Amino acid sequence: MEGKTKTYKNRGELVFETLKQEILDLELKPGQIISENEICERFGVSRTPVRESVRRLQEQGFVNSVPYSGTQVTLLNLDNIKQMIYMRVAVETMVxxxxxxxxxxLWMEEIRYMIRKxxxxxxxxxxxxxxxxxxDAQMHAIWYQATGKQKLWDMIQAQQLHYTRFRMLDFVTETDFTRIIREHTELFELLEKKDIQGLERSLKEHLYYSMKRMKYQIExxxxxYFEQEEQED
Incomplete structure (x- = not known):
């Protein structure tokens, strides 16, 4: 990520953090097989730190071990994503x-500034x-920070395994970023007017829109990229 440099305790930590971020950013795709040999060669490390990194990724649900194939990036769970959006709408409406x-x-100017950016x-x-x-995330974080609900925002951001990757896929496949900015502008204007009902309606449409827009991509x-939902008898 731009403007960020990290120091790592050891090479194993570097491997773990790099692979985790690449999974979140969809550089490593859901369902993609990861080769230990390629990781060793890429980072110039032995199998020991690589296997430790893969073990940690597996514990956190980012990868699975596939017999006779290797290590596979986990698929996205659509039901998990839908419930996260439901929860976020409920929480963010109150915030x-x-x-x-x-x-x-001053807080309103922070939002206006993020929209201009x-x-x-x-x-x-x-x-x-x-x-x-x-x-986008920085702008939504503003009302959590201003109301002293930063921990709630951190909890939402921590739902990385499915929701963060889905949001990244949403932006990767988006072709009309001006629409998102228009929605952000509408949220700002409703805040200025103190129109609670309009704000709640607009926020719900804004957060749920990606699920509607991406129907073709998902199906x-x-x-x-997605786990296949079991069909009911």
Whole structure:
């Protein structure tokens, strides 16, 4: 990620953190087989730190061991994602209600500034969807921070295994970033007007839109990225 440098305790930690971030950013695709030999060669390490890294990834649900094949990046669970969106709508609605009551001009300017940054980003030639994803997250985090609900936001962000990867897929397949900015602008305007009902309706549509927009991708184009739901008898 841009502007961030990390120090790691050892090479094994570097391997673990790098692979984990690549899984979250979809550089390593759901269902993709990871070769221990390739990892060893890539990082210039022995099998011991690689196997330890893979073990940790498996414990956290990012990969599975597949007999006679190797290590596979886990698939996305659609039901998990739907429930996370449901939870986020419920939580964020309450947080924004609280924010509306106490929003100072300075906090409102923070939101306006993030929207302007998003507008500037999409004018950049060859900008990466990951960059927009980070800015989107930074904007939504503002009302959590302002209301003293940072831990709630951290809990939502910690749902990485399925929800974060789905959000990244959402931005990777998005072709109309101006629509997202329009929705952000609408949320800002409703906050200014203190229109609670309009805000709740707009927020729900905003957070659920990706599920509707990506129906084709989920069912057809990226079908192999998702666990197949069991059919009821």
């Amino acid at each position: 924004m209600r609280d924010f509306m009551k106490m929003a100072t001009p 998003q507008q500037a980003l999409i004018l950049e030639k060859g900008f990466e969807p990951e960059q927009f994803y980070r800015m 057809v184009e990226y079908k192999d």
